[in-house]
Ligand code: SF4
């Protein structure tokens with residue numbers, strides 16, 4: 001089985017700002033140990049919601065989350081505790097994700113001591129030093145406050161905070177997109193090195209598709225809380241099948257001359273409060289027909305292992 005054997009959200013409903021939003025609909029993903037599973041789509045597609053729901057920050061109303069075969073979404077806070085340290089999150093905005101009133105030492109020490117009450121003060125000190133070095137920060141800086149650091153340094157410290165409790169699984173929600181382009185690669189390399197050294201599993205929420213192609217084993221493409229296509233990275237990028245995947249991919253320049261069919265999206269992403277009938281993508285899809293406007297396409301597994309939710313693909317029209 002996988003690390004996260006199964007994550008299913010059936011008709012997931014979440015209360016967001018007093019509005020009942022159907023955020024995730026029949027999303028079912030299976031993440032294997034040691035892989036980087038990426039979630040892509042435009043903003044508002046539910047990719048952050050997926051990551052946060054897995055982390056227990058949002059309830060998977062009607063859904064189920066399994067970690068190493070163990071259902072975890074219905075555990076008491078006490079039984080959830082060991083999973084809390086095994087599952088960590090790195091957020092997009094390094095300016096908002098560190099407590100401005102805590103020193104770096106306090107930020108790292110808090111979760112470390114909480115999850116490892118048996119550690120001696122010198123072991124705590126060693127673990128913090130080790131993790132600061134691993135993220136490329138100077139252990140001498142731990143008495144400083146977050147405002148003394150640049151965005152890139154803050155993101156290194158956020159990653160240190162995630163790593164210090166020795167996790168197995170990390171949800172990285174657009175961890176480089178708020179950073180200067182010049183340091184994005186450094187932070188990405190840091191995440192990749194940490195993955196290799198610690199055999200980490202990543203759920204990587206992203207909008208930069210060239211990064212996703214570079215780092216992922218599997219990719220799920222989402223639109224309005226719905227899975228459009230789920231495939232191995234090389235399959236998805238080599239031969240995108242779902243019209244929305246094609247549209248996303250045709251927006252990125254290719255260096256290797258890969259011929260991806262140009263598909264331009266028209267219209268805006270509709271609000272998730274009033275989901276379109278049938279295929280949620282039909283208002284922007286050049287292949288939409290009457291069936292698309294009425295019937296929700298099922299997510300169908302194909303011979304090559306990928307899953308696609310599209311009537312036109314199923315009918316062989318495209
Ligand atoms: Fe387009 Fe229809 Fe496929 Fe939806 S089901 S992506 S509207 S062709």
Ligand code: MG
Pocket residue numbers: 047048174
């Ligand atoms: Mg987001």
